[in-house]
Amino acid sequence: MAFPIHRARRLRMSPTIRHMVRETALTPHDFILPLFVVGGSDAGTKKPIKSMPGCYHVSPDVAAQMAQEAHSVGIPGIILFGLPVRKDPYGSRAWADDGAVQRAAREIKAAQPEICVICDTCLCEYTDHGHCGVLKDCTVDNDATLELLAKTAVSQARAGADMVAPSDMMDGRVAAIRRALDENGFINKPIMSYAAKYASSFYGPFREAAECAPSFGDRRGYQMDPGNAREAIREVALDIEEGADIVIVKPALPYLDIIKITRDTFSVPVAGYQVSGEYAQIKGAAAIGLVDEISNMMESLTSIKRAGADMIITYFAIDAAKVLAHQMMNNGYCGKPAELG
Template identity: 65%
Template sequence: MLFPDYRPRRLRQSASLRRMVRETQLQVQDLILPLFAVEGKDVKNAIASMPGHFQLSLDHLVAVAREAHELGVPAVILFGIPTKKDPMGTQAYAKDGIVQRAVRAIKSKLPELTVITDVCLCEYTDHGHCGVVKGQTIDNDLSLDLIAQTALSHAKAGADMVAPSDMMDGRVTEIRNVLDEAELSHVPIMSYAAKYCSAYYGPFRQAAESAPRFGDRSTYQMDPANAREALREVSMDVEEGADIVMVKPALPYLDIVYRIKEEFDLPVAAYNVSGEYAMIKAAAEKGWLDGPRVMMETLTAIKRAGADLILTYFAVEAAKVLNDR
């Protein structure tokens, strides 16, 4: 039997050969670790649906950030859970808010670690929505100033980057303007540009205590069926001044990651969200999957699709595997 001149198996014969010709190289510096900050001292509340992750008081938060930093993870992204919530989410932009204090705590101990802050109102409003509510409607334009003030307060606290996740139209422009006016033009914006109204966020809403009290977020987050709309969303955010654009979730939207990377000459981030993490953890616990292998295959797929940065709850675990290699 005659074979073609090219035999792909020739380059699969050993681990060394496979590494030499590997097209996609997942690296520790690709990873960003999400962290949840809460009030108090010596608080470490387990998140049942996200094994290995916790709501952390600042003392524990700094310790976890330090572990990630020592493993080579270049950045963390902070989410805050306040003790008090109100209709306008005032703790989101308070000078002494939980995220603002978390930024100062980490930067004082780990100045070389990049600290990114999630900019949204949902964790701070008593209704759980990402903007100002009028009746049963989330008012886009009334929300913009509060979102911009939140980003500004994070930057003043020392955040290295702000990441608006609210999906209000025009928020990147508003944030860029307030940062520039405050002489903080050096602070980059990582925009959740294509954020879908996804069922994969379930565990996160438990972790951040941010489930909406009425309705859902389909009037401002994207319809999962749409792809061309994602390109328009990204184009708008780029024109408004975004420095990095993000797709969220990652795995169900790898086609979107790929299309955005092909279309735009800008760093692309992808958020490997809580539901994706929880499914792998649950299946591994049942013995149905090899957890570490599926974790690395998943992260490699996200990188292969075009993501330059991956926000993932696997960051510390994956860093240990990559460092051992």
Template identity: 60%
Template sequence: MIPSDFFRGRRLRSSLAMRELVRENAVTANDLIMPYFVVETDDDSFKKEISSMPGQYQLSLKQLKIKVGEAVADGLKACILFGIPAEKDDVGSGAYDDKGIVQKAIRLLKDTWPELVVIADTCLCEYTSHGHCGLVKNEYVQNDPTLNLLAKAAVAQARAGADMVAPSDMMDGRVAAIRAALDEEGFINTPIMSYAVKYASAFYGPFREAAESAPQFGDRKTYQMDPPNVREAMREAVADLEEGADILMVKPGQPYLDIVRMVRDTFDTPVAVYQVSGEYSMIKAAAQNDWIDEMGVVMESLAGFKRAGADLILTYFTEDVLKVLK
């Protein structure tokens, strides 16, 4: 005889409608931020697929407008911009030039879609000839001398119309420097989404091609976090909040869900997570070999971010997911 007092979880899984009725977490268009790579070029037709990131492109301003327009029609709410200048130098001057490529892209997008939340990645690595995120002396990345340049970049981005700046460099004290500079220039309402917990990860490989930002010597392990560390993540998050961060980001995503959960449980501020280039490329490669159901894996991974406590998800799958949600 079968006992009648055991748990029957299947009662609430009996149909799609039933499963959706009791679903605990859901991914919506409001959760997603699409990264774009915009190139400084006179060729309006420039649209170059990134070989290690199938389906992602380096785009001219005109092609960026076309891509963003398609995504907005599908429900895009927010994007983040990475710039690739025509020329680089050892001080990353394109990052804080009012006529720099990201500043041009910000103006273009905000003039066309005022309600679109346009976020600017605030860093020097895409603009420096050496590929590092700060000023370099004797092949060592200088912390304090870099802060003023990051602050100048954030102000230039805000002046161009950025709704939010996102410092990704991991220099100590950069949030405080950026907050002070923004406030001094009258941008007291421009929020900072800090890459607060950014690990020196092997998952960034394809991004180096996309942003043309591979270091010309050494690596970034002296300023990005050591992957085995957990307690250090909390110290970094606390420091950024005390310095004026409005949103805390964890990067990468899937391998660091424990960190996302710890940040969520510790702080009341919004939490973002970045599903980085390596995560994207691995899913794409497996799907192209018919080893997985691409969108099934994508949606499951995004649900995992939400389940871990993320409020916002930066993912290169945003455009595809918007079509599914639509």
């Protein structure tokens, strides 16, 4: 039967009905908030990141305060990135007990023990050359890097991290980290693996924020080529076989098809990372009046969940959670909460 018997618009005629029949609904529990923690910083440090409006370089105590705010609006987890006081060819501050991430993990768990603290496990923020592992003849030495990543993961677990998230894209790193965690008594620490991480142009603002742009060359030798989908499935399968408990597709919006394929192929939880370039584009377009920031933010996040993501790593986490709370109080109305200005 067709028109006029069936009129699809009948279920679109009011905000309440639209909300009732909505197939994909976001909640604050979908979000993970990234934080950039600066080593050696004075207490109370909260310095704006120019390329990412609304994001900050923070000291461990401020990271704890932001984790408390995230928890208060229903966000279950945060992921930590560290900016060390000094860098070297091996990235040794990545596994230092007094490193920025380790200190922040301890402070956050003391202040808000219920929130899930995830630590990004990589060396790029810590090496003086900006690559994700140690070098041999100007090339990242995959196998030599595995031991250092494992040391970093163990140090993060000792500091109180609930989960580690290797983002380096070295072959075999999930197995090396799983083995090291188990040998050190952390058999119940999950691994959230950046399983399908593409060599993307959308990482630019993050590299400024984390001060980790490569000093030479690029990361195409270990991150995935943007044209490949079947390779993503192989990468995800390998990481799951090695012990990954959750897999990440990064970036999210340009790779919604990869999130969809991953969700349809595997049974483990899937995360989509809405990266710095995706965030900055919405912020930048909104700043000059080309788009409505709130609508763009919520539509983009909804698309990531609709594609199959069980969780979304996003710099919009707190703002989006506040919008959702406002919508709940106003029968799905998509206006701007007063606290967002």
